[in-house]
Amino acid sequence: MEFKKILVPVGGTEADEEAMRLACRLVKKDKGKIWAVYVITIKRSLPLDAEIEIDIRKAEAILDHMETVADEEDQEIETDVLQAREAGPAIIDEVVDRQVDVIVMGIKHKVHLGQFSLGSVVPYVLKNAPCPVILYQR
Amino acid sequence: MAQEWRPKPGDRIFRPRRTKRFRLRRVLGISAIFSAGYGNVGSSIYYALGIVALVAVGATPVALGAAGLLFIFTALSYAEGTASLPEAGGSASFARHGFNDLAGFIAGWALMLSYIVTISISAFTISPYLGFFWEPFKTSPIIGTITSMAIVFFLMVINVIGIRESSLVNVGAAILDIATQVALVIIGFILLFNPPVLISRMLDNWPDTSNLILGIALASIAYTGIETMSQMAEETKHPEERVPRALVMMIITVLVIFAGISLVSLSAMSPQELSSEWARDPVAGIATHIPIALISNTLKPLIAILAATILLIATNAGLIGISRLAYSLGSHKMIPPALSRLNSRFKTPHVAIILFSMVALVVLIPGFFDASVFENMGALYAVGSLIAFMFAHASIISLRYKKPDLPRPFKPPFNVTIRGREVPVSAMLGLAATTVVWAIILITQPYSRWAGLGWMAGGLVIYYLYRRSQHLPLTRLPEERRWPRAKN
Numbered sequence: 001m002e003f004k005k006i007l008v009p010v011g012g013t014e015a016d017e018e019a020m021r022l023a024c025r026l027v028k029k030d031k032g033k034i035w036a037v038y039v040i041t042i043k044r045s046l047p048l049d050a051e052i053e054i055d056i057r058k059a060e061a062i063l064d065h066m067e068t069v070a071d072e073e074d075q076e077i078e079t080d081v082l083q084a085r086e087a088g089p090a091i092i093d094e095v096v097d098r099q100v101d102v103i104v105m106g107i108k109h110k111v112h113l114g115q116f117s118l119g120s121v122v123p124y125v126l127k128n129a130p131c132p133v134i135l136y137q138r
Numbered sequence: 139m140a141q142e143w144r145p146k147p148g149d150r151i152f153r154p155r156r157t158k159r160f161r162l163r164r165v166l167g168i169s170a171i172f173s174a175g176y177g178n179v180g181s182s183i184y185y186a187l188g189i190v191a192l193v194a195v196g197a198t199p200v201a202l203g204a205a206g207l208l209f210i211f212t213a214l215s216y217a218e219g220t221a222s223l224p225e226a227g228g229s230a231s232f233a234r235h236g237f238n239d240l241a242g243f244i245a246g247w248a249l250m251l252s253y254i255v256t257i258s259i260s261a262f263t264i265s266p267y268l269g270f271f272w273e274p275f276k277t278s279p280i281i282g283t284i285t286s287m288a289i290v291f292f293l294m295v296i297n298v299i300g301i302r303e304s305s306l307v308n309v310g311a312a313i314l315d316i317a318t319q320v321a322l323v324i325i326g327f328i329l330l331f332n333p334p335v336l337i338s339r340m341l342d343n344w345p346d347t348s349n350l351i352l353g354i355a356l357a358s359i360a361y362t363g364i365e366t367m368s369q370m371a372e373e374t375k376h377p378e379e380r381v382p383r384a385l386v387m388m389i390i391t392v393l394v395i396f397a398g399i400s401l402v403s404l405s406a407m408s409p410q411e412l413s414s415e416w417a418r419d420p421v422a423g424i425a426t427h428i429p430i431a432l433i434s435n436t437l438k439p440l441i442a443i444l445a446a447t448i449l450l451i452a453t454n455a456g457l458i459g460i461s462r463l464a465y466s467l468g469s470h471k472m473i474p475p476a477l478s479r480l481n482s483r484f485k486t487p488h489v490a491i492i493l494f495s496m497v498a499l500v501v502l503i504p505g506f507f508d509a510s511v512f513e514n515m516g517a518l519y520a521v522g523s524l525i526a527f528m529f530a531h532a533s534i535i536s537l538r539y540k541k542p543d544l545p546r547p548f549k550p551p552f553n554v555t556i557r558g559r560e561v562p563v564s565a566m567l568g569l570a571a572t573t574v575v576w577a578i579i580l581i582t583q584p585y586s587r588w589a590g591l592g593w594m595a596g597g598l599v600i601y602y603l604y605r606r607s608q609h610l611p612l613t614r615l616p617e618e619r620r621w622p623r624a625k626n
Contacts, residue, residue, distance in 0.1 A: 040154070048152045056154055083152040090151050 001132075004032035007100040008077075009039065009091045009125075012062045015106025015138040017069050022136055023104040024073035032101070034077040036066040037094055039087040048083055056081065088124030095129060103133045171367050171374055171384040173312035174455060178256070178363025179392050180315060181452035183399055184445045185263040186360035188417035189516040194353025195409040196343030199400040201350065205357035206393050208575070211568030212527050213364055213389050214550035215534045217382035218562070220368045221548035222537070224377035227466040228368040229530035234470065236533030236540060238613040240601070243472040245529035246463055247597035249365060250494070251590065252522030253460035256363070257293075257498040259515045260453040261286040262505060266419040267449070270442035276419070283505035289453060290502070294495035297457050298488045315448045318440055319395050322424060325437075326402030329428055336405045343409045352582050355575040359520045360396065363452065364388075369459050378547035399424065421445060457491060464490035474604050517583040521590035524576040531569035535561055 003026045010016040023034050038059040042048055063079040070077040084090035095103060103125060110117045126133055187198070194201040219232040227234070227242075230249060234242030265285040269276025275285060345353060367385060371377040403412055403420055406427035416423030425441050428434040465487045468478025477490045501515065537544060538559050553560040580587045605612055 042152075048150055049154070051154055081154055083154055084150070093151055 001101075002030050002032075003027050003101050004030050005098060005100045005102075006032060006034045007091070007095055007098065007103050008034060008036045008066070009087070009103070009105055009121075010036050010062055010066055011038070011087075011121075012058070013106060013108045013138075015108050015136055016062070016066065017106070018138055019104050019106030019136045020066050020069045020077075021073055022134070024070055024075040024077075026102070026104070028073075028075065034070065034075065035080060035094070035098060035100075036063055036070075036077055037080045037082055037091065038062055039090045040081065040083045041087055042083050042085060044085060048085070050083075086124075087121045088128070091121070091125055092128045092130075095131060100131055102131055103129055104136065105133065106136045106138065108138060167374075168380045168384045168387070169309050171370050171381060172387050173309040174370060174451075175363060175367035175384060175388050176312045176316070176391065177448055177451040178366040178455045179361060179388060180312070180319075180363075180395070181260060181445075181448045182360040182363060183319075183396055184267070184419065184421055184449060185259060186357065186516070187400060187403060187420040188413060189359065190353050190357045191403075191409050191413035191420070192417060193345065193349050193356060195345045195349070195413070196340040196404070197345055197350050197353060198404060198409060198412070199340070199397065201353035201357040202360065202396050202400045204354045205361060206396065208354075208358055208568065208571050209361035209364070209392070210389055211564040211571065212361070212530065213385045214562065214564040215527075215531050215568055216364055216368050217385045217548045218534055218546060218550055218565075219530060219537075220371045220381045220385075221378040222544050222546050224371040224374065224381070225466075226369055226371070226462050228365045228463070229526040229533065230463065230467065232533035232537070233529040236536035237529075239470070239472060240613045241529060241533070242470070243467065243597070243601050244594070245526050245533075246467045246472065247594060247601075248522045248525035248529075249463055250460055250522070250597075251593045252365070252519055252526060253456045253463065254494055254498050254501060255515055255519040255522060257290060257453050257456040257460070257495070258286070258501045259519055260449045260456060261289045261293075261498070262502060262515070263419070264289055264446045264449045264453070267422060267442045267445040269419070270422065270438055280506055283502055286502055286505065287499055289450065290495055290498050293450075293454050293457050294491055297454070297461065297491045297495075311444070311447050311451055315444050316391065316395070318437075318444050319399065319421075322421070322437065322441070323395065323398030323402055325428060325433060326406065326424055327398070329430065329433075330402055330406045330424070332405050336401065339404050339408060348582070351578055355520060355578045355582075356516055358524065358572075358575055359516050361392070363455070365523065365526060366455050366459055369462055378545075382548040419445070457495065460494045461487045461490045464494070471605075471608060471610060472601065474600075517579050517586040518589050520579050521576065521583075521586045522593075524572050524579070525594075527572045528569060528576065531565045531572065534565045535569070538562075 006023045006027050008016070008020055008023050010020070020036065027034055040052065040055045040059055042050055042052075059081045063081065067077060067079060082090050082094065091103070094100070105122065105125065107118065107122055110119060122135065190201050191198045219229070223231055223235055225231050227246065228249060230242045230246030233245040262282070265275040265282040268285070274281045276282065364385070367381060367388070371381050374380050399421065403424050406424050407416065412420055412423060422438065422441050422445070425434055425437040428437065464473065465478040467473045468475045477493065478487055538561055542559060550562040550564045552563040554563060580590070602612065
């Protein structure tokens with residue numbers, strides 16, 4: 001299987017770093033490309049193009065860190081900030097738009113009401129992704 | 139795994155403007171913007187004086203003064219635009235916000251022409267100043283042109299690698315240059331300034347009206363580096379305050395120095411001498427005419443070194459400016475994204491830098507055969523930058539109507555109310571004056587007319603083909619991307 005185009009959605013967790021390292025190693029053999037995206041979810045009470053400075057700054061800081069991680073792996077990546085109402089559909093849209101070969105996501109162990117939970121984004125991506133998805137849990 | 143995925147109706151993605159995408163940091167202060175801007179505008183005196191003297195003859199100081207008024211109007215419009223929209227792109231950015239993508243592209247493409255010519259013209263003028271150290275730099279067109287080409291090539295390589303002159307070097311060069319020019323003006327006023335001689339030289343060599351107007355038009359090239367300061371807004375801390383302040387500082391400095399040097403130069407030598415023997419290095423001409431040998435001998439090498447340094451910075455600023463502009467236009471889908479592609483190793487827009495350096499080298503080729511290429515390049519420079527200025531003025535007026543609530547930390551004085559909105563008088567006068575000056579240059583300068591219009595036509599074809607290939611309308615802002623259609 002060839003990994004020419006990998007999308008790494010990031011959210012600022014520790015798992016993102018390992019997911020990015022994994023993506024770098026996967027893509028290296030096929031000399032492919034990696035996109036790291038951060039999705040800012042905008043409340044429906046605000047316009048979609050609202051510039052929420054604090055969120056944009058956070059996104060930039062996380063993506064900067066991802067670039068540093070990729071640099072350490074000697075891999076060039078592209079980064080993007082998206083604003084959407086929900087993160088899941090925005091990630092899938094990006095996958096469809098860029099014709100990505102594989103999605104690599106880092107997830108952290110979450111417990112909700114005493115039960116292990118994947119949240120809402122990961123199940124949406126798993127359900128709707130038109131390509132393989134690799135989850136890295138830390 | 140889903141075979142078919144359909145977005146929910148109404149869902150969209152918005153891509154917010156990202157300053158860090160350009161890897162620019164807001165680190166610059168007033169001194170850094172001022173010095174970089176001055177490097178570009180202030181360096182113009184080293185070649186503009188000779189160009190203006192070629193046509194305006196005795197009226198050279200008047201032409202520079204009249205163009206200076208136009209410069210004030212333009213600076214005020216840029217100050218308002220940059221303070222309101224502190225992003226790279228300059229007038230291309232104002233036009234995109236004030237009108238649409240197409241207007242933004244036209245302004246940006248014209249600016250590209252201006253940058254290419256500023257690269258060529260600055261590099262072309264370095265060698266005559268170096269002629270002080272080795273005569274053939276000045277006398278041999280082949281050696282001069284080869285040197286200019288080598289400088290462009292050297293800067294191209296440096297820019298691709300990503301070495302940037304530090305702000306300290308810029309500030310140091312600007313301070314030294316201002317100090318030298320002020321010293322030259324003061325010494326010139328003491329030793330050379332002779333009002334009766336100056337007046338008689340001006341009146342005896344007064345040009346006809348058409349040449350005077352052309353002289354004013356050409357003099358406007360002396361002030362075209364103003365765009366650089368606007369391009370740096372995205373890297374400036376508190377740009378809404380600092381860029382207008384730096385612009386005002388530069389207006390005062392440049393006007394005082396240009397006025398002093400043009401008056402002293404005509405006191406020191408006749409307009410014919412200024413526009414022939416010293417056409418390519420007029421400031422060195424003034425130093426040569428200083429009667430005290432000790433001062434003259436001290437100033438001459440100093441001017442040669444400083445002029446070469448500041449022109450080198452101006453050439454480099456042109457290359458940095460054009461690559462940044464290409465990156466900005468590419469990221470707004472106005473030119474093919476290949477031009478805004480970053481080098482994976484050096485993180486610089488290497489395709490734009492190499493391509494536009496090559497174009498600048500081609501523009502320099504006529505220098506091997508034709509000495510008048512210098513004058514032609516000056517007018518071509520004006521054609522490009524005046525289009526950008528026109529769009530800057532028009533966009534400032536348009537934004538007053540289209541986006542009345544846009545924060546405007548800087549507003550030019552003297553506004554009149556038209557159709558319920560305040561409109562700056564300086565922008566209206568600036569728009570009218572730049573349009574007239576642009577039309578005059580097009581009418582009187584066949585080389586600039588055909589080269590300039592050809593460049594713009596070629597750009598529009600590229601824009602049309604690119605937008606069509608991307609299924610984008612010609613005028614819509616591509617900031618909001620709609621969902622892709624699901625494949626059946």
